[in-house]
Amino acid sequence: MVEFQADTSISAEAIAVVGMSCRLPHAENPAQLWRLLREGRSAIGAPPAGRPGLPSRPGGYLEDVSGFDAGFFGVSPREAASMDPQQRLMLELAWEALEDARILPSALADSRTGVFVGVIADDYAALTRQHGGDGVTRHTLTGLNRGVIANRISYTLGLHGPSAAVDTGQSSSLVAVHLAAESLRRGESTMALAGGVSLNLVPDSTTSAERLGALSPDGLSFTFDARANGYVRGEGGAFVLLKPLHAAVADGDPVYCVLRGSAMNNDGTTEGLTVPSSAGQQEVLRQAYRRAGVAAEQVQYVELHGTGTKVGDPIEASALGAVLGDGRADGAALRVGSVKTNVGHLEGAAGIVGLLKAALCIRHRELVPSLNFETPNPDIPFDALKLAVQRGVEAWPRPDEPLYGGVSSFGVGGTNCHVVLSDWRTGPAEGPPAAPSGTGAVPWVLSGRSAEAVAGQAGRLVSYLEERPELDAAAVGRSLAASRARFDHRAVVVGQTPDELLAGVRALAEGLPAAGVVTGRAVPGGPGRTVFVFPGQGSQWRGMAVGLVEVSPVFAARLGE
Known part of the structure; x- marks a missing residue:
């Protein structure tokens, strides 16, 4: 018409x-x-x-x-x-x-x-x-x-x-x-x-x-x-x-x-x-x-x-x-x-x-x-x-x-x-950009306004991941770290394989201790505490960071700069 x-x-x-x-x-x-x-x-x-x-x-x-x-x-x-x-x-x-x-x-x-x-x-x-x-x-x-x-x-x-x-x-x-x-x-x-x-x-x-x-x-x-x-x-x-x-x-x-x-x-x-x-x-x-x-x-x-x-x-x-x-x-x-x-x-x-x-x-x-x-x-x-x-x-x-x-x-x-x-055919790819793949550990971070809320978040994440086994572990970690609000009660699950990460999140949801799971509470506005000190002398060695250069394009690019 x-x-x-x-x-x-x-x-x-x-x-x-x-x-x-x-x-x-x-x-x-x-x-x-x-x-x-x-x-x-x-x-x-x-x-x-x-x-x-x-x-x-x-x-x-x-x-x-x-x-x-x-x-x-x-x-x-x-x-x-x-x-x-x-x-x-x-x-x-x-x-x-x-x-x-x-x-x-x-x-x-x-x-x-x-x-x-x-x-x-x-x-x-x-x-x-x-x-x-x-x-x-x-x-x-x-x-x-x-x-x-x-x-x-x-x-x-x-x-x-x-x-x-x-x-x-x-x-x-x-x-x-x-x-x-x-x-x-x-x-x-x-x-x-x-x-x-x-x-x-x-x-x-x-x-x-x-x-x-x-x-x-x-x-x-x-x-x-x-x-x-x-x-x-x-x-x-x-x-x-x-x-x-x-x-x-x-x-x-x-x-x-x-x-x-x-x-x-x-x-x-x-x-x-x-x-x-x-x-x-x-x-x-x-x-x-x-x-x-x-x-x-x-x-x-x-x-x-x-x-x-x-x-x-x-x-x-x-x-x-x-x-x-x-x-x-x-x-x-x-x-x-x-x-x-x-x-x-x-x-x-x-x-x-x-x-x-x-x-x-x-x-x-x-x-x-x-x-x-x-x-x-x-x-x-x-x-x-x-x-x-x-x-x-x-x-x-x-x-x-x-x-x-x-x-x-x-x-x-x-x-x-x-x-x-x-539809939109020339838009960005579905899902968050994947982090560079490597052989190192991947952290998944969660937070909530209470310890119970963190456990609840973990339970929902388990259900989500069980339905989507094809998801890249590094991409999930990036999304959790970059696109979720940060609250006082926090947890980090660290693993080198999707199975290790999922097991850690499942333990967090069930309130069970597990290797690679760290929980704690941030104190907003509280006194800062030193985490790492890099003195700048006496701790260098030949070939330092070569492994990181090989698996992290971002690190390699910064080092090149």
């Missing part, structure tokens, strides 16, 4: 996704989310036994929403108890997204880093009100204010960029991404955290969705299937860390994918406040792809809003077909899918989960199955619209071409958002 031919004069500045984090049902981080998606698993189930008071209907639940290391973030236990768990969760996820990007959180102090959080739920406020005046403390106002979910992150990290909670209904978190990208393009922010959160803490919020007629009585989301009869609620949170692509490349940041353009609008007047509009959705798609400078036939995959409702699915399909289906070659149907079939509908955080799925598909150059699709919805003419639901794991279509995908998210009140993503 001519209106979507690439036009650099109108293309938006490219924005890189350089870090991400998530806490989702059966997925504590993006790596676990990718395994869940690739294996075609559903995280929908009964409420966890440890969370009484939830409705008995199936959903995508987190096992625990109460855990929080208040001391780590400088929050008193009393204040932490008054904070909405959504606020606590997003503090943790902001930190994890920065670590994923290999950025020290302390390095962002006084920077124009923005924070944009999509959030619509206030279940914890409802719980607090159940206690009447006895439940109100001096921390209640800040603990329950949804704006503070973003503001608390800015305060804790010392960020001076925009800081805002976004509420456009179920499209809130994708709109947060759109607003963050626009802030970066205007130069208002130099970097931005964008995401969303939604926790289901009281039965009333589920009852409201049920009485609206939005929930599936079967407890499954049948997106684009003939059985489509409503969605299943999910919960969790996620962040992406965004940065202008030119800055990310200059800084050597890892790049998951590139946000080429985005758009948002509203349906205006329709047959009803909650009834979506095909015309409105078509227009937001056209705006997004015009701004991205991407032609319709170049788009290979779209992550649907895909709620699995009788009304919503056919309207979304018709809009996609009208904008991206027309003009496609035979056999080149647009692939579509919905992460809601895996983890449920996270409502205010739904869009960011769809973005994570699409970003991971681009990074791994694979498409993953959309679940619960057996019989095509008879109200969707798939062949005429040139759409095909993704049903298995396979390579991205036309892998020799640039990978282009889109993500849609629509609010109950008609606010629509769509973002356009692509």
Whole structure:
């Protein structure tokens, strides 16, 4: 279609996704989310036994929403108890997204880093009100204010960029991404955290969705299937860390994918406040792809809003077909899918989960199955619209071409958002640069605010390494030393082989003594103590440092200088 031919004069500045984090049902981080998606698993189930008071209907639940290391973030236990768990969760996820990007959180102090959080739920406020005046403390106002979910992150990290909670209904978190990208393009922010959160803490919020007629009585989301009869609620949170692509490349940041353009609008007047509009959705798609400078036939995959409702699915399909289906070659149907079939509908955080799925598909150059699709919805003419639901794991279509995908998210009140993503083929290699290989020992350093925290870090590192035996020990050591915050309680594991290092980290996690493991506590501002003294005479010998010259190019280069 001519209106979507690439036009650099109108293309938006490219924005890189350089870090991400998530806490989702059966997925504590993006790596676990990718395994869940690739294996075609559903995280929908009964409420966890440890969370009484939830409705008995199936959903995508987190096992625990109460855990929080208040001391780590400088929050008193009393204040932490008054904070909405959504606020606590997003503090943790902001930190994890920065670590994923290999950025020290302390390095962002006084920077124009923005924070944009999509959030619509206030279940914890409802719980607090159940206690009447006895439940109100001096921390209640800040603990329950949804704006503070973003503001608390800015305060804790010392960020001076925009800081805002976004509420456009179920499209809130994708709109947060759109607003963050626009802030970066205007130069208002130099970097931005964008995401969303939604926790289901009281039965009333589920009852409201049920009485609206939005929930599936079967407890499954049948997106684009003939059985489509409503969605299943999910919960969790996620962040992406965004940065202008030119800055990310200059800084050597890892790049998951590139946000080429985005758009948002509203349906205006329709047959009803909650009834979506095909015309409105078509227009937001056209705006997004015009701004991205991407032609319709170049788009290979779209992550649907895909709620699995009788009304919503056919309207979304018709809009996609009208904008991206027309003009496609035979056999080149647009692939579509919905992460809601895996983890449920996270409502205010739904869009960011769809973005994570699409970003991971681009990074791994694979498409993953959309679940619960057996019989095509008879109200969707798939062949005429040139759409095909993704049903298995396979390579991205036309892998020799640039990978282009889109993500849609629509609010109950008609606010629509769509973002356009692509791969980044000339970016830096995945993972930290490898340290020079040699025959000497490699140190792995860990730290935490307590000895227990160090052990916990060690346990997570063990799990990470057991799943990735191919990782280079020196590269892991460099990442631990250069891209992690340093706290008072510290440990160093030294070894000459990956097996020695892993055994040492495992012993540290279990609190057992082991050779090559040293623990201790640094005293900030304390008196310095001499570690080494080099007198400059009497300790030299012929051939000194020749071995180091042979195994360390860095040392050899400095010696040459």
